[in-house]
Amino acid sequence: MTLSKIKEVKEFEYPPKVTLTGVLKGLWQTSKLDLLFHSLMAILLITGLAIDLLGGFLGGALAPIRQILHGYLGAVFTIIYPFYLIKILVTRKTRMLMTGINYLDFLLYTVLIVTGVAVASANQIWVDTLPWLTDALSGLRQYAPAIHTVTTYVWLLVSTLLPGGFLHGIATAYLISIKGERD
């Protein structure tokens, strides 16, 4: 018999309704790390796309968005990502459900993180404190912006078609819109 920590569900109604607040509550109760990961990823994706697609229109107004929402949150994402990934890989129940596209997603996120850090490596503050990291990334620095941007679009393409995380998001949004009821 597999030992498992018994999950205490606080409230339940059958047939269940899939609502946005219900989903957020459920995610919060299930895995705060997962919720953090997804929130950060959503913000990073949206801000990154805003910069690349709307940069010509919004110009300097994007500076704080790039600096704080994409830059600093990107740094937070970089720190929590290894914990998130390791947790998934060492837990049997999640490892069991991973498919090829998930591993591809993880690889692409890793590329995004490494290239993102390489691009950020002009920043004096952490360059002074972690010079070895800057040195290690210096070889990558020239191509890092291109790889970072291209990888984002490749991920979007792959994640929609294969089907991957993006289609997952769309399907969840659809189910919330019909409250999981209509048949």
Place this chain on the structure above:
Amino acid sequence: MELRQHTSYRSKESVIKLSAQDFLGNFTKKQVSWMYACSKCGECVDECPVYQQTSDNYTAPGFKIKKMRPIITKSLISFTSMPSEREIKNLAKGLYECTLCGRCVSVCPYQYDLVDLWEKARESAVKIGLEPAPIREMMDTTFTDKNFLKRPHEHRTRWARRLDVPEKEGAETLYFVGCVLSYTPSLRPAATGVTAILNAAKEDWALLGDEWCCGVPLKFGGDTERLRDFVTHNVDLIEASGARRVVFSCPGCYRMFKQEYPKILGRPLKFSTVHIAELASEYIKTGKLSLKEKLDERIAYHDPCELSRLLGVIDEPRSALAETSTALLELPENKINTHCCGGGGLYKGVDTENSLEIATRRIRQAETIGSETLVSACPSCIMNLYQSARRAKSSITVLDFADAIARQIKEV
């Protein structure tokens, strides 16, 4: 579809020709969306009572979704690959290695209706002939004998012989017994208990007359084509009799009537439905039923999945039982978190051994909290818990709810 091969999985001759359009072809937008919306969090895996017992991936809910997803993707866009035939057979087998207890639904952060998903998938498995042989048998006998236990239909009311069961027309309340209680002698106290309760409360009641199986074995088995015949037969009979209320012993029948019958008929029922636990609780509260002095006994109540998690009837059995004994104890994993007894979803017919092993967990939990008696309000639960307690040589007494209440009725 004429691909009906009623051979056991262990047979080597069964060769099923599968095409992407056939298997899971009955999935609607809702089920298709679930395939992709699943976030692979794995909560359902660890909490599944069958997976906890077997550690076989194919019994884990999330894993079944993982295996079903490429089938759906392939049917949407042709350049993706299908799982192999062997994987599909394992998947179909895994679909029936499930008690439909709904635990996966309650722990899913998105609260997807997975029970609906499994039932739909089983329907599709039946269409291409991949249901297990015991399930096929149960469904076939339901068609012919109006019960899934392969017993003669004429013997359905034999349990009531020599009992004080009113034989009349036009009663206000009808008692729907269900197949298990009608045909299982060892469980007879449950039905006689209901009889005693209804009589003591001076209820205007009767049996149905020509009661047919409520249809749950067909729904859970997946052969839903002729389900409507059973629904219309029972409903016509009840509505023609003028009864205003039907009381149930079996939560499976109860939920079938309450949640599924209106959907299948396309209209609300013209009568109300109630479980004996709710009715008895009401009788006790309103004084229609007087009980003897409380027994000095430590009893624990096991919430049947169908009754508690899927129907929300949680407090009534407790309030009634609290009047029968001085110590009503709570098991761990109770109420909406109740741990399945292993007897639901026709799983007992698929893997009797594991089904009883799952019940043993409950027996052990009852022992651990120090209870002497384990009460439940579902014939399947009672049967599984009772057989498991005997096998495990436990000193726990397994009692049906109605029986427990009936024993405490004060003769006035």
Place this chain on the structure above:
Amino acid sequence: MEYAVLVDVTKCIGCRGCQVSCKRWNDLPGEKTSLQTDWTNPPTLSYDTYTHIQFKLDYNQSSDTTTWHFLNWRCMHCHNPACLDACPVDAIVKTSEGAVVIQTEKCIGCKYCISACPFGIPQWNAQLEKVSKCHMCFDRIHDGKEPACVQACPTDALEFGERTTIIQKAIQRKTKINGYIYGDVDNKPLGGTGFIYVADVPLQSLGLPDVSEQTSLDIPIMANSKLLLVPAVAGGLFYLAAWRKRRMEEE
């Protein structure tokens, strides 16, 4: 009219007048530096240092002779600037006079230009989170003046003029001293630069890198990668269509 600047390395005496006048015209603060074994000061370009003279000392042991070269280092104002292509907010422009200018108010600090420039010119300010570089005194040349550094140069090592004229002068000078040209004619980094260098030794030996005429492929790939959204959206719509079609057949 497009302008260019001829940088004659053989005429430079390392007086650093160009450094000082650049700071004065652009109101740039001085930098605190420390003693180095090198005369180049400040040792590197920075957000507040658009140009400096690199002191290149070459001591020949066998002949016991010392040769000095003073290389004026700054933005090359390329014809096809890699920084301009890389900037996602179009903060970098090339004026009609040929100056490549970073519009600071538009800069979002993404550092793509830093990575893209093969000369490593754009400089990062960690406090402001912005980038800057020499802008060829675009405001002066627009009004018909020379850049501040050119005006200050006492030896005319820096000469400003119409581009084709400058290139002709470069060729004449190169022939006269039997030297080398960098920036157009022999090498055309990124399609040719706005600062044309002439020296008596190959400019590569003085530290000017070999840069191809075309922008490195990663920049246009990056700029156009958003086109992948087209198949992504198309794929999504296809899924939607296939789903709808399938559901219609069912119902």
